[in-house]
Amino acid sequence: xxxxxxxxxxxxxxxxxxxxxxxxxxxxxxxxxxxxxxxxxxxxxxxxxxxxxxxxxxxxxxxxxxxxxxxxxxxxxxxxxxxxxxxxxxxxxxxxxxxxxxxxxxxxxxxxxxxxxxxxxxxxxxxxxxxxxxxxxxxxxxxxxxxxxxxxxxxxxxxxxxxxxxxxxxxxxxxxxxxxxxxxxxxxxxxxxxxxxxxxxxxxxxxxxxxxxxxxxxxxxxxxxxxxxxxxxxxxxxxxxxxxxxxxxxxxxxxxxxxxxxxxxxxxxxxxxxxxxxxxxxxxxxxxxxxxxxxxxxxxxxxx
Numbered sequence: 001x002x003x004x005x006x007x008x009x010x011x012x013x014x015x016x017x018x019x020x021x022x023x024x025x026x027x028x029x030x031x032x033x034x035x036x037x038x039x040x041x042x043x044x045x046x047x048x049x050x051x052x053x054x055x056x057x058x059x060x061x062x063x064x065x066x067x068x069x070x071x072x073x074x075x076x077x078x079x080x081x082x083x084x085x086x087x088x089x090x091x092x093x094x095x096x097x098x099x100x101x102x103x104x105x106x107x108x109x110x111x112x113x114x115x116x117x118x119x120x121x122x123x124x125x126x127x128x129x130x131x132x133x134x135x136x137x138x139x140x141x142x143x144x145x146x147x148x149x150x151x152x153x154x155x156x157x158x159x160x161x162x163x164x165x166x167x168x169x170x171x172x173x174x175x176x177x178x179x180x181x182x183x184x185x186x187x188x189x190x191x192x193x194x195x196x197x198x199x200x201x202x203x204x205x206x207x208x209x210x211x212x213x214x215x216x217x218x219x220x221x222x223x224x225x226x227x228x229x230x231x232x233x234x235x236x237x238x239x240x241x242x243x244x245x246x247x248x249x250x251x252x253x254x255x256x257x258x259x260x261x262x263x264x265x266x267x268x269x270x271x272x273x274x275x276x277x278x279x280x281x282x283x284x285x286x287x288x289x290x291x292x293x294x295x296x297x298x299x300x301x302x303x304x
Contacts, residue, residue, distance in 0.1 A: 007098040009195040010303075011043075011118050012107040013285050014203035015278040017213045019296040021059055023203060024107035027300040028067045031103055039068040039097045041090055043108030043117065046247045048075045048086070051236065054221055054229045055249040070097075077244040078237045084123040087116040091194070111284035118198055119191040130177050134170045143169055150176075167242065191289060201303055202285050204293045211275055218249070218271045222263065226253055248273045 012024045024040050031038035042048070046056045050073040053060075058072065070093040075081060094104040094117070106117055115121060138146055143166035150169055151158040153176050161168045205213065230238065230253035238245050238254065245251060252266040252273075261269065285291065294302075 007101065007197070008103045009094060009118065009198045010103060010105040011114055011198065011200045012105060012203070013111075013114055013200065013288070013291070014109060015205070015210060015281040016057075016109050016274065017210065017217050017278070018203035018205050020107050020109065020203055021057070023201075023294070023296075023298065023300065024105045025059075025065055025067060027303060028105055029065060030300045030304075032067070037097075037100055037102035038105055039070065039100075039102055040064075040105045040107055041093050041097070041117075042069060042071040043090065043106050043110055043113045045081050045083075045086075045108075045110040045113055046244070047072055047108070048081055049073070049077050049079075049244050050075065051077060051229070051233050052244060052247070052250065054224050054226050055247065055253070057217070076237075077233055077241045079241070079243075081243045083112050083116050084126075086113055087121065087123070090117045094195070109281050111281060115191075118194055118200065120194055125178060127174060127178055131170065131174050134173050138166045138170055142166075146170065146173060149173065198290075199303070200288055200291045202288070202291050202293045203296055203298075204282075205296060210278060214274045214278060215271050218267055218274060221249060221270075222267055227256065227263075230254060231257060248277060 010024075010027065012020050012027070014020055028038040028040055044056060044058075046052055047058045048071060049056075052058070059069075071086070071090060074089075090106070090113075094106070097104040106114065108114060116123075134146070143164055146166065146169045147158065147161070147163040150161070150172050154172070157172050157176075161172060163169070226249065230250055233244075233250075234254065234257065238250070245254065249270045252261060252270045255261040256263055256266040
């Protein structure tokens, strides 16, 4: 557990496109004006990657308003992003902020990443040999066959995992083979906070307005140069990245560059997947105890 209960850990959560970054910055600025040297910690899995900017709505250096940000641009696009890798880094960044006397503001929409930090999450161990064997099985037999194996072994875990996500299916089977219960993608039965002074705030936008926001946001991504960004990343090895190449928007832009989709098809597919992802985000965060929902544009003073 973090050892600075006098300082707070804020978690600003919600669906993509709801204005989390703006609220986090407004809160940080207000705290800093009051003598609290607050800093921000990123909890968006795709913003960890260097060069993935347009498609993740990553704030530029100038847009960060002089507020220190942590865990942006810390992974190469060929690296795999894993929550077990992220958790200790985020907690170390938070403890560093607290040691400097400031509140830490964790902001993002990646539910499992947020949960791994604010709750007492412990991850099952890894076994390289087991994982390598299961990955060979995945390549030989496909995700469907391994998912059927998972369903037979742990139906509850299988129900929480996308059958097409071979990486997640392999991880669940790896954990089971070590005699552990799979953590799947679920909160602990009774979540306990990692830091005692945690404040969880969620941004909520009614579904019709959110859909409109998200659709326009995707269109702006292409207008702002999404295809050029992805072509540049492709030259740096994006297609070799297990995680980055599958990110919403990036996978569709890659397909457009390969001639597999037209631009209209790539945009429409990204819009549909973004809307579905937003629904999953809302469902995830609704389960958080102690969460207070806010409207976009809320006065940060109301949070204090």
